[in-house]
Amino acid sequence: MSALLDWIVAYLCRWLPRAAPTGLVPIGYPDEGAPVLVTANFSLTVARVRRALRGRSVWLLVANSSGINVWCAAAGGLLTHHRVIDAVKTSGLAERVGHRRLILPALSAPGVEVEPIREATGFRARFGPVSARDLPAYLDGGERKTEAMRRFDFGLAHRADMLLPMNLPVYALVALVLGVFWPQHLLGFTVLFWSAVAVLYAFVDVIPGRTGWGQALFSAMLVAGAWAGADALVRGNPLAHRGWLVATFVIFLAAGLDLAGTVSPRRSDSEVWIDRLGLGGFGGLFAERDLGTITLDEDRCRGCRSCFEICPVGVFGELGPDRKTTFRDRDACFSCHACVTQCPEEALSLATPPRAAHRRAVRSSG
Ligand code: SF4
Numbered sequence: 001m002s003a004l005l006d007w008i009v010a011y012l013c014r015w016l017p018r019a020a021p022t023g024l025v026p027i028g029y030p031d032e033g034a035p036v037l038v039t040a041n042f043s044l045t046v047a048r049v050r051r052a053l054r055g056r057s058v059w060l061l062v063a064n065s066s067g068i069n070v071w072c073a074a075a076g077g078l079l080t081h082h083r084v085i086d087a088v089k090t091s092g093l094a095e096r097v098g099h100r101r102l103i104l105p106a107l108s109a110p111g112v113e114v115e116p117i118r119e120a121t122g123f124r125a126r127f128g129p130v131s132a133r134d135l136p137a138y139l140d141g142g143e144r145k146t147e148a149m150r151r152f153d154f155g156l157a158h159r160a161d162m163l164l165p166m167n168l169p170v171y172a173l174v175a176l177v178l179g180v181f182w183p184q185h186l187l188g189f190t191v192l193f194w195s196a197v198a199v200l201y202a203f204v205d206v207i208p209g210r211t212g213w214g215q216a217l218f219s220a221m222l223v224a225g226a227w228a229g230a231d232a233l234v235r236g237n238p239l240a241h242r243g244w245l246v247a248t249f250v251i252f253l254a255a256g257l258d259l260a261g262t263v264s265p266r267r268s269d270s271e272v273w274i275d276r277l278g279l280g281g282f283g284g285l286f287a288e289r290d291l292g293t294i295t296l297d298e299d300r301c302r303g304c305r306s307c308f309e310i311c312p313v314g315v316f317g318e319l320g321p322d323r324k325t326t327f328r329d330r331d332a333c334f335s336c337h338a339c340v341t342q343c344p345e346e347a348l349s350l351a352t353p354p355r356a357a358h359r360r361a362v363r364s365s366g
């Protein structure tokens with residue numbers, strides 16, 4: 001019962017750091033030949049990896065990520081090869097297994113380099129699938145990834161998973177105020193809020209707009225317009241519910257604040273504003289990233305395919321006739337830095353757009 005409660009709290013509060021114990025965890029009855037999977041010490045992640053591996057015998061090496069999930073921690077410098085090296089050395093892993101192989105979570109690629117791990121520990125690390133639920137198939141398939149295992153699709157399942165925990169804090173805060181001062185509006189707010197969130201999360205791929213706020217504004221205009229139109233027909237007054245029309249805009253814009261970053265590879269408006277308010281270094285998570293264009297120096301590329309293996313959105317294609325990597329969908333790049341970090345030849349870079357370069361120059365000159 002307490003494990004279930006713990007999971008519910010971890011799920012609903014997934015936007016908060018929540019640390020699980022670090023170290024080596026046996027799952028099933030692993031022997032010295034069992035695979036070693038690495039993960040971050042975010043409690044929800046550890047619980048999900050353990051659940052995905054139920055019935056198997058593997059070692060789970062939980063590295064310190066300050067209680068933050070794999071992707072955010074790796075992007076924010078809180079899950080690095082140094083922390084994986086620490087985990088290997090302090091867990092006694094080398095005495096427990098006869099091989100020297102680690103399987104890293106694919107989304108740790110922006111922050112974890114494999115070569116320093118090999119040099120410091122003798123363990124050869126490779127990146128496994130993006131999603132924990134693919135781990136059994138990955139292990140059964142000889143530790144080879146299918147195309148689907150490489151991708152983070154931001155699909156409906158991901159959005160449904162994020163909908164409740166990412167919006168509950170705003171809902172709870174407003175509901176508390178309404179419940180105390182204007183309880184007669186609580187039900188209407190509840191229906192409007194969760195309907196707005198559901199619409200945005202379900203149709204984020206097709207709602208026009210470049211940013212989450214832009215999409216939220218467009219949606220609010222449609223809903224408010226339809227509502228006003230219905231009131232004009234039925235009541236003869238398009239502003240019969242003027243208070244709720246205003247609330248529609250406020251609620252949609254609140255729901256859109258973190259929309260892009262939560263359910264798409266775009267940067268969320270909240271991240272942009274945190275940067276603009278000069279809080280870029282807060283927690284290491286909102287550090288200003290160089291949202292640039294992925295660029296290949298063909299002379300350096302030697303066709304190792306690391307970039308193809310690690311890109312979560314399929315930017316890279318097959319090798320060209322000269323055995324250099326090629327771009328399959330360059331526009332899909334969202335500057336996660338994974339391929340830049342992993343390219344052993346430093347052949348990839350993210351060209352900084354002029355505005356971001358200017359902003360950084362101004363800051364460093366201060
Ligand atoms: S990781 Fe670097 S060297 Fe390897 S294929 Fe990609 S660009 Fe070329």
Ligand code: SF4
Pocket residue numbers: 294310311312313314315332333334335336337338339340
């Ligand atoms: S191409 Fe872009 S999205 Fe893909 S791994 Fe590189 S930086 Fe990330």
